[in-house]
Structure formats: structure tokens, C-alpha cells
Amino acid sequence: MKVESVHTYIGQHHILQGISFEAVADAVTVLIGRNGAGKSTTIKTVMGLLTATDGRIIYRGQEIQRKKPYEIARMGIGFVPEDMGIFSGLTVEENMKVAMLVEDKTTHERLERTLHMFSALRKFWKSKAGNLSGGQKQMLAIARAIVNDTSLLLIDEPSKGLAPIIVESLLEAINQIKERSVVILVEQNFFMASAVGDNFYILDDGLVVQSGVMEELIHDAELKSRFLGISKTSNSR
Amino acid sequence: MVATFIKRRSRELAVAGTITLFLLPLLGISGKTYITLTIAGLAMGMLLFLVASGVSIIFGLMDVLNFAHGALFAWGAYVGFTVFNIMMKWVVAESVFKNLVVFVFAIFVAMIAVAILGIVLERIIVRRVYGNHLFQILITFGATIVLVELIKVFWGPNDEVMTVPFSFRGNWDVLDVIIDRYRVICITMGFALYAVIQLILKKTKLGIIVRAGVENREMIQAMGHNIFMLFTGVFAVGAGLAALGGLAMSVFSLQVYPDMGSTYLLFAFIVVIIGGLGSVTGSLVGAIIVGLSYNYVAYLVPWAAAGANVMIMIIILLVRPAGLFPAGE
Numbered sequence: 332m333k334v335e336s337v338h339t340y341i342g343q344h345h346i347l348q349g350i351s352f353e354a355v356a357d358a359v360t361v362l363i364g365r366n367g368a369g370k371s372t373t374i375k376t377v378m379g380l381l382t383a384t385d386g387r388i389i390y391r392g393q394e395i396q397r398k399k400p401y402e403i404a405r406m407g408i409g410f411v412p413e414d415m416g417i418f419s420g421l422t423v424e425e426n427m428k429v430a431m432l433v434e435d436k437t438t439h440e441r442l443e444r445t446l447h448m449f450s451a452l453r454k455f456w457k458s459k460a461g462n463l464s465g466g467q468k469q470m471l472a473i474a475r476a477i478v479n480d481t482s483l484l485l486i487d488e489p490s491k492g493l494a495p496i497i498v499e500s501l502l503e504a505i506n507q508i509k510e511r512s513v514v515i516l517v518e519q520n521f522f523m524a525s526a527v528g529d530n531f532y533i534l535d536d537g538l539v540v541q542s543g544v545m546e547e548l549i550h551d552a553e554l555k556s557r558f559l560g561i562s563k564t565s566n567s568r
Numbered sequence: 569m570v571a572t573f574i575k576r577r578s579r580e581l582a583v584a585g586t587i588t589l590f591l592l593p594l595l596g597i598s599g600k601t602y603i604t605l606t607i608a609g610l611a612m613g614m615l616l617f618l619v620a621s622g623v624s625i626i627f628g629l630m631d632v633l634n635f636a637h638g639a640l641f642a643w644g645a646y647v648g649f650t651v652f653n654i655m656m657k658w659v660v661a662e663s664v665f666k667n668l669v670v671f672v673f674a675i676f677v678a679m680i681a682v683a684i685l686g687i688v689l690e691r692i693i694v695r696r697v698y699g700n701h702l703f704q705i706l707i708t709f710g711a712t713i714v715l716v717e718l719i720k721v722f723w724g725p726n727d728e729v730m731t732v733p734f735s736f737r738g739n740w741d742v743l744d745v746i747i748d749r750y751r752v753i754c755i756t757m758g759f760a761l762y763a764v765i766q767l768i769l770k771k772t773k774l775g776i777i778v779r780a781g782v783e784n785r786e787m788i789q790a791m792g793h794n795i796f797m798l799f800t801g802v803f804a805v806g807a808g809l810a811a812l813g814g815l816a817m818s819v820f821s822l823q824v825y826p827d828m829g830s831t832y833l834l835f836a837f838i839v840v841i842i843g844g845l846g847s848v849t850g851s852l853v854g855a856i857i858v859g860l861s862y863n864y865v866a867y868l869v870p871w872a873a874a875g876a877n878v879m880i881m882i883i884i885l886l887v888r889p890a891g892l893f894p895a896g897e
Contacts, residue, residue: 378790379789380786380789380790399789399794400786400789400790401789401790401791401792401793401794401795404789404790404791404792405792410790410791412786412787416784416786416787416790418779418780418784418787420779420783421779421783425776425779425780426780428773428776429773429776429777429780429788429791429793430791432791432792434773475791479792
């Protein structure tokens with residue numbers, strides 16, 4: 332998946348100002364940056380929910396920037412938005428049903444595997460999704476995105492508002508998912524980003540200002556301080 | 569503390585208020601009159617439900633304020649009227665079977681014809697104004713004028729008498745309570761339609777997708793569902809329901825006239841606001857409340873009948889601003 336010089340406007344505001352990055356197989360690519368840097372706008376643009384006015388988004392050799400969101404999803408791109416996008420009036424089972432584009436044997440096997448990964452969902456299978464806890468909702472949101480034959484998963488701030496113990500279990504899940512899918516993770520929580528990320532792109536004012544391998548960023552106090560506001564004296568990851 | 573209690577228990581309070589509404593007239597009305605009025609109110613409520621459910625689903629899923637719904641309602645009535653005229657021998661035949669066949673066939677033809685009209689309307693007009701309520705009101709109001717004028721072109725500007733199928737006429741006398749036959753048919757039809765819609769919405773995948781779409785349209789697209797095809801389908805179903813309501817109402821009121829839709833559209837919007845947008849159950853409860861209150865108040869204080877519904881709507885909105893059963897709760 333390759334994003335080349337993409338520009339996106341929201342109303343009159345020029346949010347993405349020529350962003351470029353690449354997500355490679357068997358790796359978690361993390362888009363990191365301060366609030367308002369354009370991280371969520373980037374993955375919404377990839378998903379087709381916002382229109383790229385210029386630039387190219389290439390997925391499996393095809394340009395997708397003019398495609399509609401449902402066409403992009405059918406190409407095998409899963410999306411977990413920042414607000415999780417749970418259908419709260421539907422049960423967990425119904426939420427999963429809506430997500431399953433094909434209900435064949437393979438999809439049901441994948442569903443079983445997903446429920447094995449997020450066992451809490453099986454427990455609340457017939458409950459309304461609106462009654463789930465924040466962590467369970469996040470699990471459901473991710474489960475919906477991977478129940479199809481998803482080869483690219485876009486996740487927007489999965490750790491937001493969750494207790495550390497829940498974040499740990501999400502980390503484990505994302506590590507399992509990356510074995511099957513390319514993952515692009517938008518994250519402000521540096522602990523989460525550094526724990527699962529293989530590659531990073533730092534965004535600032537709608538542009539990629541720095542990129543590289545996560546291990547480098549973890550040890551670069553200057554970079555973390557400049558773009559992510561992480562104190563140089565802090566020794567957390 | 570009182571405010572918190574009202575907020576937490578608002579639905580229960582609203583339901584208790586509805587039950588009180590049901591029973592309060594007993595204080596001033598004799599038992600037999602009460603039953604007759606209740607059946608009349610339920611019948612009116614069910615007819616309103618037929619119209620309001622379409623408005624609710626269209627607004628809930630598509631966020632479209634469809635002021636042309638009333639005109640589609642009138643088209644349904646006129647198409648049914650035409651079918652009745654063509655098959656008049658079966659309409660006036662003293663045979664329950666023939667009457668039922670002609671009634672069901674008229675409903676079928678009216679729903680299909682108006683659903684096609686709905687598809688054309690959605691593709692040509694409504695699709696251009698998604699997300700803009702002001703334009704939706706203006707353009708669907710314009711469509712209403714065109715559709716009503718077309719009725720005048722095809723069927724003439726005058727009121728026409730709707731013939732009631734022979735078996736639907738008259739009353740049943742149950743323990744000295746006079747029960748109008750067609751009102752019972754309307755009530756049955758309303759509950760049957762509610763059951764069918766619920767079955768589709770809850771048990772079929774398409775229904776579940778529609779319910780999900782009412783909550784979050786963006787997410788539905790991001791999950792690989794073609795929301796625009798869904799919109800067209802929902803608009804067509806909504807139009808079909810308007811046609812069913814129009815035909816049923818014309819048999820109830822014994823007439824068709826070009827502007828008949830505007831009268832009932834106001835009631836439909838009140839029903840949808842009371843019940844909660846996008847909720848079929850809400851539409852059913854809202855329609856029953858409106859039908860009953862209209863009939864009770866019309867009997868007790870005739871001059872206040874129309875105002876009573878607006879008052880109920882205001883009270884419910886004060887307690888539950890999103891209506892009784894908003895989608896997603």
C-alpha cells in the first residue's frame with residue numbers, strides 16, 4: 332500500500348498537504364503525531380471516506396483514490412475508526428453479521444478464530460453492543476474489521492480511553508493480526524505505538540516529517556521531544 | 569434529583585403517560601362508547617402507521633426530509649382507485665374471496681407502481697440533495713406540486729368516491745358494541761405490517777444492514793455495503809408503504825382527491841417525532857398515541873382534537889427529546 336503526495340481538504344481547510352508513505356507486508360506501520368497532525372484524515376482518505384483532491388493511493392497495484400468506500404472495503408481493506416463505529420442498537424452477533432460480506436465456510440472459520448482471539452465477544456454474543464465496556468467495544472470493532480479476508484487493516488487510536496490492562500490485550504491481538512494482514516495504526520499513545528509498531532511515520536501539519544524503523548524512534552529522545560512532546564528525561568518507551 | 573429521575577426513567581414515564589391516555593377517557597365516557605372510540609382510534613393509528621413508518625425509515629437511514637411522501641400517498645390511493653374501477657365487478661361482488669383478491673391486488677399494484685415512482689424520484693431529485701435539509705424540503709415540496717398536478721392531469725381535479733369492497737362494509741354487533749368492519753381490517757393490516765417489517769429488520773441480513781445504516785451510514789460504507797443502492801431500495805420501500813397507506817386511507821375515508829396527502833403528512837410527521845426517528849416500533853406507538861388521542865379528544869372536546877396531538881408531541885419531546893424509541897437505543 333502506497334500513498335503518494337496526497338492532498339485532502341475538509342471544508343475549506345487543507346489538512347493533508349502532500350502526504351506520502353508506504354505500508355509493507357508483515358509489519359505494523361504506525362502513523363504518529365500530535366493532535367491535528369492529519370493522522371485520522373490520512374486513513375479516512377485511504378478508506379475513501381474523505382476525497383483526495385490530488386495524489387495517488389495505490390493498493391495491490393491499483394489506484395484507489397477515486398473509488399467509493401464500499402468498493403475499497405471489498406478489496407480487502409478493513410477499517411476501525413477512532414469512535415469504533417459500533418452499531419450500539421444491534422447485538423454483538425448482528426454487528427458481526429453486518430461485517431461479514433460473504434457467509435461461507437471460510438468466513439465462519441475466520442469468525443471462530445476471531446472469537447477465539449476476543450473471547451469476551453462470545454460471552455456477550457446476544458447482548459446489545461451499546462452495553463459493552465469500552466474495551467469490549469474496541470475488540471468488537473477490530474473483530475468486525477478482520478472477519479473478512481482483510482489484507483490491510485486501518486486502525487485509528489485503538490488505545491484511546493482504555494485501561495492499561497485492556498491496552499495490553501489489544502497489543503497481543505494486533506500482534507496476531509499482523510501475521511495475516513498489513514496493519515496501519517494511527518496512535519498517539521507512544522507506549523502502544525512502540526510496542527507493536529515496526530515502522531513509523533511522524534506527521535505534522537499534514538506532512539510526513541520523519542520516518543523510519545520504530546527501534547530508532549524509541550531511542551531518539553530528540554525526535555520524540557520535538558514532534559511528539561515526549562520529555563527527554565522520560566525513560567518510558 | 570427529580571430531573572435525574574425523569575431523565576433516567578423517561579421512557580417508562582412516557583409509556584405510563586400513554587397508558588393513562590388510554591384509560592383516562594373512561595372517566596367521562598360510557599364503556600361501549602369507549603370501546604367504539606378506542607377501535608376507531610386504533611384504526612386511525614394503524615393507517616397513520618402505514619404512512620409514518622415509511623417517513624421514519626427514509627429519514628432515519630437516509631437523513632432525507634421527504635415532503636413528497638404525501639404525494640406518493642395520494643398516488644397510491646389513485647392507483648388503487650383505478651384498479652378498483654377496472655375490477656369493479658369484484659369490488660361489489662357479494663363474495664369475501666373476490667373482495668379480498670381485488671383489495672390485495674390493488675395494494676400490490678399501488679405499492680409496485682409507487683415504489684417505481686419513488687425510485688425515479690430518488691435517482692433524479694433526492695440523490696442530488698443528500699445532506700442538505702433545506703434543499704430537501706424545497707425540492708421534495710416542488711416534487712409534491714408536480715406529482716399532485718400529474719394526478720389532476722391523469723384523473724382530473726375533482727374528488728372521487730372510493731368504493732368500499734362489499735364485504736368490508738357495515739358493522740359487527742358484539743355484545744351491543746358496534747364495531748366497523750373496515751376498522752378491524754385496518755387494525756389487522758397495521759399489526760401485520762408491523763410484524764412483517766420487524767421480521768425483515770430483525771431476521772434478514774438486509775434488515776440488519778438497514779438498522780445499522782440508520783445508526784451509522786459512514787461505517788456501513790466502510791464495511792463494504794453500497795449505501796446508495798440501499799438508499800434507493802429504502803426509498804422505494806418507503807414509497808410503497810406510502811401507497812399502501814394512501815389506498816387504505818382512501819377506502820376508510822371513502823374518497824380520493826389530489827391533495828389528500830398533505831392532510832395526512834402532517835400527522836405522519838407528528839407520529840415520527842413522537843416515536844423517534846428511524847424506529848418502526850416508535851412509529852407504531854406514536855401512531856397509536858396520535859390515533860387514540862385524536863378520537864378521544866374529538867369526542868370529548870371536538871374543537872381541541874387537532875391541537876391535542878401537538879400538545880402530546882410537545883410533552884413527549886420535553887421528556888424525551890429524541891422521541892420514545894429513537895434508533896440505536
